[in-house]
Amino acid sequence: MKKFTQKVLEKYHHDKTRLMDILIAIQKEFGYVGSDAVEQIAQELSMSEVDVEQTLSFYHFFSMQPTGMYSIYLNTSAVSNMMGRTQVAAAFEKATGIKFGQVTPDGRIGLFETSCIGMNDQEPAAIINNRIFTKLTSFRVKEIVRDIKEGKPVTEMYTAGFGDGANRDDAVQSVVSNNIRKIGPILDPNYKVGEAIKKIIAMTPEQVIAMVKNSGIRGRGGAGFPTGLKWEFCHNAEGDRKYIFCNADEGEPGTFKDRVILTELPRLLFEGMVVAGYAVGAREGILYLRYEYMYLEEYLEKILSAAREKHYLGKDIMGKTGFDFDIRIQFGAGAYVCGEESALIESAEGKRGEPRDRPPFPVEKGYLEKPTVVNNVETLCSVVKVILKGAEWYRSFGTAESTGTKLLSISGDCRNPGVYEVAWGFTVNDILEMVGTANPVQAVQVGGPSGSLIGPNEFNRILGYEDLATGGSLIIFDENRDLLTDVVLNFMDFFIEESCGSCSTCRILPSVLRAKLLKILNARGVAQDIDDMLAWSRFLKASRCGLGQTAANPIVSTIKNFRHLYEAKIQTRKAYDTGFDLSRAVQEACEVTGRIPNI
Amino acid sequence: MNQVVKFTIDGIECMAAQGQYIVDAAKENGIYIPTLCNYPGVKPKGSCRICTVKVNGRMMTACTTPVAENMQIENQDNEIIELRKAIIELLFIEGNHFCPACEKSGNCELQALAYRYTMMVPRFPYTFPQRAVDATNPKLIKDQNRCILCKRCIRAIQDEKGRSIFAYHKRSNKVEIGLDPKIGKGLTDELAQKSVDVCPVGALLIRGRGFEQPIGQRKYDKQAIGSDIENM
Numbered sequence: 001m002k003k004f005t006q007k008v009l010e011k012y013h014h015d016k017t018r019l020m021d022i023l024i025a026i027q028k029e030f031g032y033v034g035s036d037a038v039e040q041i042a043q044e045l046s047m048s049e050v051d052v053e054q055t056l057s058f059y060h061f062f063s064m065q066p067t068g069m070y071s072i073y074l075n076t077s078a079v080s081n082m083m084g085r086t087q088v089a090a091a092f093e094k095a096t097g098i099k100f101g102q103v104t105p106d107g108r109i110g111l112f113e114t115s116c117i118g119m120n121d122q123e124p125a126a127i128i129n130n131r132i133f134t135k136l137t138s139f140r141v142k143e144i145v146r147d148i149k150e151g152k153p154v155t156e157m158y159t160a161g162f163g164d165g166a167n168r169d170d171a172v173q174s175v176v177s178n179n180i181r182k183i184g185p186i187l188d189p190n191y192k193v194g195e196a197i198k199k200i201i202a203m204t205p206e207q208v209i210a211m212v213k214n215s216g217i218r219g220r221g222g223a224g225f226p227t228g229l230k231w232e233f234c235h236n237a238e239g240d241r242k243y244i245f246c247n248a249d250e251g252e253p254g255t256f257k258d259r260v261i262l263t264e265l266p267r268l269l270f271e272g273m274v275v276a277g278y279a280v281g282a283r284e285g286i287l288y289l290r291y292e293y294m295y296l297e298e299y300l301e302k303i304l305s306a307a308r309e310k311h312y313l314g315k316d317i318m319g320k321t322g323f324d325f326d327i328r329i330q331f332g333a334g335a336y337v338c339g340e341e342s343a344l345i346e347s348a349e350g351k352r353g354e355p356r357d358r359p360p361f362p363v364e365k366g367y368l369e370k371p372t373v374v375n376n377v378e379t380l381c382s383v384v385k386v387i388l389k390g391a392e393w394y395r396s397f398g399t400a401e402s403t404g405t406k407l408l409s410i411s412g413d414c415r416n417p418g419v420y421e422v423a424w425g426f427t428v429n430d431i432l433e434m435v436g437t438a439n440p441v442q443a444v445q446v447g448g449p450s451g452s453l454i455g456p457n458e459f460n461r462i463l464g465y466e467d468l469a470t471g472g473s474l475i476i477f478d479e480n481r482d483l484l485t486d487v488v489l490n491f492m493d494f495f496i497e498e499s500c501g502s503c504s505t506c507r508i509l510p511s512v513l514r515a516k517l518l519k520i521l522n523a524r525g526v527a528q529d530i531d532d533m534l535a536w537s538r539f540l541k542a543s544r545c546g547l548g549q550t551a552a553n554p555i556v557s558t559i560k561n562f563r564h565l566y567e568a569k570i571q572t573r574k575a576y577d578t579g580f581d582l583s584r585a586v587q588e589a590c591e592v593t594g595r596i597p598n599i
Numbered sequence: 600m601n602q603v604v605k606f607t608i609d610g611i612e613c614m615a616a617q618g619q620y621i622v623d624a625a626k627e628n629g630i631y632i633p634t635l636c637n638y639p640g641v642k643p644k645g646s647c648r649i650c651t652v653k654v655n656g657r658m659m660t661a662c663t664t665p666v667a668e669n670m671q672i673e674n675q676d677n678e679i680i681e682l683r684k685a686i687i688e689l690l691f692i693e694g695n696h697f698c699p700a701c702e703k704s705g706n707c708e709l710q711a712l713a714y715r716y717t718m719m720v721p722r723f724p725y726t727f728p729q730r731a732v733d734a735t736n737p738k739l740i741k742d743q744n745r746c747i748l749c750k751r752c753i754r755a756i757q758d759e760k761g762r763s764i765f766a767y768h769k770r771s772n773k774v775e776i777g778l779d780p781k782i783g784k785g786l787t788d789e790l791a792q793k794s795v796d797v798c799p800v801g802a803l804l805i806r807g808r809g810f811e812q813p814i815g816q817r818k819y820d821k822q823a824i825g826s827d828i829e830n831m
Contacts, residue, residue, distance in 0.1 A: 048758075050766035050777040057769045335770070352767065357645040357663035501748070501767070501774035502646045508689040511772050512723050536723070539685045542651045542658050579724050 004029055005037050009044050016045050017368065019055055019350030023062055024291075024331050028130070031071055031110070032063045058352040058500070060114060060334030061291045068103045068110025070148045073127040074136075077116040077253045078490040079411050079475060083123040084137070091138035095145035109148055115336060115494055116253035117292040120411035120475070121179045121418050129154045130294040132176050166263045171299035178260050179418025182434070184405040185389075185397065186382050187421045193267045194312055196387040200278050201320040208279040209235060212383055214391035216403035221247060221339070221376035222447060222471030223546070227383065230373055233363040234280040237371035242282035244273050245367065245374040247344055249290045251336035252448035253494060254473030257407040258377040260419045262289075262296055265381060266303050270327060272380030274312060275387060277325040280373055285327040288344050291334050300329060336498035340545045341374035342366075343500065354500045355545035378407050378472070398424035402464035410435050412445075412476035428459040431474065439478040443562070448473040449491035450550035452557035453483065483558060484521060484565055491554035492517060498547065505540050506548030513537065513555055525570040526577045534559055606670035608652075621661035621672060622650055631825035632674055633683060633712055635690075635799055636749035637662040644750050649686050649712070652679060680716070687713050688721035693772075695730060695744040696800075702809045703801030705817030709747060710800075711824035730775075736783050738791040738806055743775050746802035755797045756790060758782050764790070776802070 008025045012018035022041060026033045033056055035049075042049045056062050061073075074080075074089060093099055096109050103110040119125035122134035131154045133144065140159075147157045155173065162168040163177040180187060200208050213228025234242060246269065250258040261269060273285040287300070304327055307313045317323045335353045338344045342356035345367045366372025382404055386394045395403045402424035408431070411417040415436035422431070428444055445453050446463070447470040454461070454468075461467050477483060492514045501507045516533050519525045537552035559566060571577075583597045590597050602617040608630050615624035620643060625632045636647040645660035652661045653673040661672075673679060690696075690709055698704050730743040752765040753776070764786065768777040786794075795803050814820070 046760060046762065048762040048764060048766070048779040048782050050768070050779040051763045053768060053777060054763075054766035058767075352770070357643075357660060359665070497771055499771045501770045501772065502644075502750075504647050504649075504686055504689055504693075504747070507748070507772055507774065508693045511726070512689075512692070515724065532722075536685070539682055539689075542648045542682055542686075544645060544648075544660075 001026070001030055001034060001037055002040060005040050006044075009041065014044055016047065017349045019045070019052070020330065020333065020347060022350075023056055023059075024333060027062055027333070031067045031069065032065055035064065038064070055350060055352055058335065059291075059332070062333050066103060066107055066110070067112070069108050070128055070154070071110040071112065073112045073114040073117070074100070075115075075117045075119065075123065075125050076113045076490075076493075077120060077123070078487050079120045079254065080116075080123040080125065081486060081490065082412065082477075082481065085124040087138050088124045088126075088136045088141055091141035092145070095142055109145070114292075114334065115498060116251065118250060118256040118259045118290070119176065120254050120256055120409065120473075122177055123411075127292060128157075131155065131157075132174055132295055133157075134175055134177070166299070169299055171302050172263070172296060174295055176259075176263075176295075177418075178264060179416075180260060180264070181410075181416050181418040182420040182422065184421030184423070185385055186378065186405055186407065187261075187265070187419075189264070191268070191385070191388065193271065194310065194318065196271050196384045197274055197278075197312060197318050199387055200275055201318060201323060205235060205279045205281060208275065208387070211391050212279070212386060215383075215386040215394040216391075217379065217382055217386060217394065218402070218465060219376055220378035220382065220406065220471065222252070222450075222469065224465045224469055227375065227379055230363060230375070231276065231279045233361070234282075234371045234373045237364050239371040241284070241368075241370045242280050243367045243370060243372040244276045244280065244282045244285040245341075245344065245348070245372060246273055246285065246287045246377055246380055247339060247341065247374050248293070248377050249288055249332050249339040249344060250377070250471075251290060251339045251498075252450065252471055252473050253491070254411055254445065254448045254475045255409045255471060256411075257409045257419045257472050259293060259296075261377050261381055261407070262293065262300065266300055267307070268381045268384055269377055270304065270307055271312065272375075272382075272384045273327055274317065274325050275383055276373055276375060276380060278323060280371070282373070283324050283326070285325060286348060286367070287327060287329045288332060288338070288348055289329055290332050290338075294331065297329065297331075304329075335500075336494075337500045337545070337547050340547060343545065344374060345372060352500065354502045355547075357544060376471075399462075399464050399466065401466040406463065406470075406472055408463075408470075408472045408474055410474045410476070412474075413437065413439065413441070413478035413481070414476045422463075424464040425462050427462050428454065428468070428474075431463075432459065432476070435476070437476065437478065439480065441476055442479045442481060443477045443483055443487075445473070445475040445477070445487065446470050448475075449494055450546065450553055452553060453487065453561060454557075455561050458561070483562055484517070484569075488554045488558050489514070489517060489521070492551075495547065495551040495554075499551070500547075503543045503548050506543040506551055509536065509540055510551045513552055517555060520566060520569050523569055523571070524577075525566075526574050527567075527570055528576060529570065530559060530563070530566050604666055604668040604670075606666050606668070606672060608672045609675045615666050617667070618665050621652060621654070621659075621664050621666055621670075624666045625661065625672075625674070626828050629829060629831050630674065631828040632661045633715070633825060634662055635708055635712070635747065636751060638751045638755060638797060641751065641754045644754065647686065647690075647747065647749050649683055651682060683712075684716040684718060685722070687716055687718055688723055690747045691718070692721050692723045692725045693728070694746060695727065701745065701801045702804055703745075703798075705814050705820045706812075707801060707819070708799035708824060711819035714819070715823050715825065733778060734806075735780065736778055736786065736806070738786050738788065739778065739783070739794060740804045740806055741776065741778050742802050742804070744802075745800045746776055747800055748774055748776065749799060751797045751799065752776065752794055752803060756794050758785075758790070765794075
């Protein structure tokens with residue numbers, strides 16, 4: 001490990017801001033970053049060991065203990081559960097003889113849980129040594145564990161053919177399916193790569209920004225900030241260097257559309273980054289890619305190399321003197337909060353993914369303190385089409401306030417889960433009709449756990465910034481689902497696990513709320529508990545970032561829309577509960593003394 | 600930077616140098632905004648959220664937001680007061696804070712704020728977590744039970760080479776403060792004392808020393824926290 005670590009440190013020029021890359025390289029090679037490696041890194045980078053561990057211990061996919069020659073990460077998302085994760089998990093435990101969170105005594109297999117891996121349309125899914133395994137069954141688990149015991153490489157453990165489209169590419173070779181169900185102007189594969197670059201280099205950066213502003217496009221990650229305005233701020237900000245980040249850290253449970261774009265349209269995305277670079281005056285673009293999508297690394301690097309050869313990237317792009325721009329891939333290591341733009345920047349600088357306080361905004365002071373634009377994958381792709389076909393054309397899709405189209409990741413109880421590109425303004429009813437449902441739908445989660453869970457009386461609402469704003473995740477629950485246990489509890493666990501732990505509110509309150517919810521689920525709750533949850537949730541508003549501010553949304557939106565589910569579970573004859581249970585408190589003492597509680 | 604801006608706090612007209620953080624600007628105008636994670640001379644982090652105020656109607660942390668011309672700041676708004684009280688209560692239930700047995704009692708900012716915001720008993724159920732006391736350092740005792748994770752020690756204490764002696768460890772509700780086992784061993788008396796002074800609660804203490812100042816005669820035993828600013 002010592003020699004390897006030394007080589008990695010040299011590769012990244014002993015640069016502290018590349019700590020993520022250094023740790024990822026070691027984790028990938030050995031399956032863990034041991035204390036000797038930490039010591040070595042600390043020494044060479046002139047940091048303290050606790051400082052190295054500060055970053056190391058933040059990310060889910062880093063470990064200081066060996067994670068096994070084969071590290072299995074099984075997804076714990078709500079949809080994974082709905083599709084039979086419990087049986088799959090039990091099968092893994094039975095076949096390996098260990099529990100989740102453990103490594104077999106011979107060090108061969110490690111079994112771990114992980115938050116949504118972006119495969120909601122083909123669950124249950126797992127990551128084994130950075131390869132994806134989808135649609136798992138207990139039978140399939142037995143095969144996989146047998147192959148592992150025989151020492152087969154993961155690439156030879158697939159029993160079915162590879163997925164569709166570029167999932168079959170030599171550099172991908174994955175069983176993941178795209179499940180593209182509806183193509184619109186963005187997903188349309190019939191466009192000429194490089195045309196948008198050709199067009200913009202004949203324009204001034206100001207003209208490009210004006211065009212993007214005129215299209216009315218807003219950020220597709222969910223927050224909906226006008227893209228043209230963001231570019232303009234960065235363009236006008238002072239800085240000797242500027243950066244374009246593509247946020248490909250889609251971690252909102254239920255979203256997977258960026259994965260499909262990265263697989264099928266990476267050239268479109270990279271072209272979008274070049275356009276953004278030209279507009280704001282940046283020379284470097286960074287694709288911040290979630291660790292879960294590591295299986296696309298070789299493929300994306302291949303496409304970047306080809307783009308350099310064609311002069312879409314590099315020096316004097318397409319003959320335009322002085323227009324230099326290149327892209328590198330920065331991997332994350334498993335942290336939902338890094339999808340927040342300032343946390344993403346912190347992470348790319350080799351630190352814990354903790355959001356920053358604003359002001360200053362990233363467009364003024366972002367990556368390495370320089371003006372930085374962070375755009376979602378889909379936003380950057382959409383911009384290329386705006387450049388090619390014009391702002392007017394783009395505005396002809398969608399509504400006045402929400403122009404263009406939106407890629408939706410639809411999963412859960414429906415016939416055709418997958419990616420759909422629709423114009424803004426679709427109602428939830430339209431969508432349910434489009435995807436096909438077998439059983440009556442009880443609820444739809446719009447916008448992932450941080451969004452809201454709505455019932456049939458709101459299915460006439462439209463998708464758009466003016467009504468139901470969404471990053472594109474829609475999860476459908478039919479009448480057979482227990483919303484409080486299957487959905488709300490799962491989402492609360494997700495928020496608790498993914499909090500960066502910096503703000504007091506987001507670090508402490510979600511666990512308090514979860515305990516209340518559990519109390520109600522265990523039939524111990526009283527009416528006051530429902531009111532308490534609503535009242536206490538408000539304090540989360542004071543958190544720094546969107547994760548903290550929305551961490552109680554699963555509870556708040558279900559109390560609002562499905563209050564009867566809570567009321568059905570509480571004790572009606574009791575108005576007040578001290579929260580103190582005497583018989584439980586003295587249980588241990590009674591056991592020791594052999595007495596029976598006399599209450 | 601010497602430009603003076605006018606703004607209001609709870610309707611009171613104030614003036615301060617442009618670019619000053621709201622907390623400091625308020626202080627200069629004799630208005631106290633409570634802080635916990637903020638510490639003079641250390642880059643603000645806005646992690647405890649106790650200094651939250653409403654700036655033109657929006658919640659912002661006063662320790663990280665610079666004042667600007669015509670800003671309307673609300674510091675005594677009912678929602679803000681309730682929020683601060685809740686944050687204090689959350690910090691109490693998150694750890695194990697047994698004031699009567701704590702060496703920092705009377706000098707503790709968390710305790711002082713609980714008095715100021717008249718916390719009787721937290722509305723949230725206690726969590727009584729199992730937390731370790733780290734007594735491996737030759738100079739310091741680190742008691743995770745009392746830590747409120749404000750990051751003051753992380754930000755304020757570095758060795759002569761600029762390396763951090765304290766750091767966060769893990770994430771979510773599992774976060775704790777790590778004290779570097781190697782660099783920490785060589786901690787000077789001066790830096791050890793500074794670590795203790797920087798800590799707003801009793802999570803960092805000097806080994807083998809305690810209760811030199813009798814309880815009852817300590818800083819916040821005599822005056823409420825923030826009153827020095829208000830009575831300036």
